Amino acid sequence: MDQALLVFITVAEQKNFTRAAEMLHMTQPAVSHYIKDLEQTMGTKLLERTNKYVRLNKAGEIVFYHAKEMLGLHTRMHSLVDDLLHTASGELIIGASYTFGEYILPHVLAELDRQYPLIKPTIKIGNTEKIAEWVADHQLDVGVVEGDLHHEKLFIEPFAEDLMYLIISTGHPLAQKSKICVGDLSGEKWIVREKGSGTREMQEKVFEALHIQPSEILEFGSTQVIKESVEAGLGITLLSQWAVRKEILLGTLKRVCCQGLPFSRKFSWVTQNITFKTKVTEVFLDILGNKSGFPQFKALEK
Known part of the structure; x- marks a missing residue:
């Protein structure tokens, strides 16, 4: 990914040039240089800067939104290529609505750890609307929701009653x-x-x-x-x-x-409506689809 966009994202999220420089292991003048070059490329200022704050202006908000999408696609591209060469491993960010997340997901994660110990899950819990929003905004690799959900940008697949x-x-x-x-x-x-x-x-x-x-x-x-x-x-x-x-x-x-x-009602898994999924996402979905893989699931259905 273009280094200037990465620097810009970091400054926008930290709202501070010094903190951004520390996170990127760069000097503050180098950070300022990247931001200046990006603004020249875009033909407009992207940040409002005072002694007290750094924040996005309207143009900056547009660039930030698309830069985040590009960063996500760049990371995903590397993950997919790496998946072809190695066993499933790495980070998996899962979102779940409260019922599934608090009472069922721990059993699923135990089975995931047994089969794929190199996968390191991170869990975010929220209601169904929030999970859909996080998936759509590329904050989650996969979500699990309860009840009916319709979203034109997401792929939604029921898997359990x-x-x-x-x-x-x-x-x-x-x-x-x-x-x-x-x-x-x-x-x-x-x-x-x-x-x-x-x-x-x-x-x-x-x-x-x-x-x-x-x-x-x-x-x-x-x-x-x-x-x-x-x-x-x-x-x-x-x-x-x-x-x-x-x-x-x-x-x-x-x-x-x-x-x-x-x-x-149904539990459904939710992902971006795209053709390719990372291997860690695919193996997690395989476990969800194969309820016999974790006996606790079948026991709860009795």
């Missing part, structure tokens, strides 16, 4: 009923995830499909907080079977079936 169950505390009045009908669920206080979450999307679909009208909705940004709140008797919820398996075994939460439930 998830069942969403009504979850209540063992001390809840509904826990004592031999049979629960949908009518029992209206008027209850429901605890749900934040908007943008795949779990929240499913929760709202269930409300609509079953004509459930909660008496009150509490919105929490963490599945763990929701589970603790339900266990404490604050309300009821709809969660993935995988998110509550330990609590079900311990008897602190109860998984309930009624008409229309459990509700099925």
Whole structure:
């Protein structure tokens, strides 16, 4: 990649010439020289500079965006060529939505490490919308999301089913009923995830499909907080079977079936919509597609 673009990206990200020079192991005059040459090439100033800050102007924002894409393509080109000559190794940046990332991905990574110990994964957790955004912006090699996702710039492939169950505390009045009908669920206080979450999307679909009208909705940004709140008797919820398996075994939460439930959704992997993938990405996707490769996955589906 052109050295001037690399210097420019570093200055823009560090917002400081001195720090950029330190990171690049260059002198500050050399950094300034590269920036000056790039600005002459582009025919305009790219940075606003004062004694207090360095920041991108409008032209700089355009150059920065495309320079980042070029850097990503340059790195990817080298990775693909290297993959032809060596076994799968190196960094793999994975993003996952909360349910998959917190309750299933650790088992997948253990299997990845067993088969390919030279791959070093980095994990970023976010809701489904955020994972899609990170993949589209080249911040992730691959993402795993839950629920429905449509994005014109991404390739999205379902690979596993998830069942969403009504979850209540063992001390809840509904826990004592031999049979629960949908009518029992209206008027209850429901605890749900934040908007943008795949779990929240499913929760709202269930409300609509079953004509459930909660008496009150509490919105929490963490599945763990929701589970603790339900266990404490604050309300009821709809969660993935995988998110509550330990609590079900311990008897602190109860998984309930009624008409229309459990509700099925899909886990999908998400990548850039491109022909070539790095070998580390391909082997990770192979493990996702081959659920028999990690027994924990099959056990959770029972």
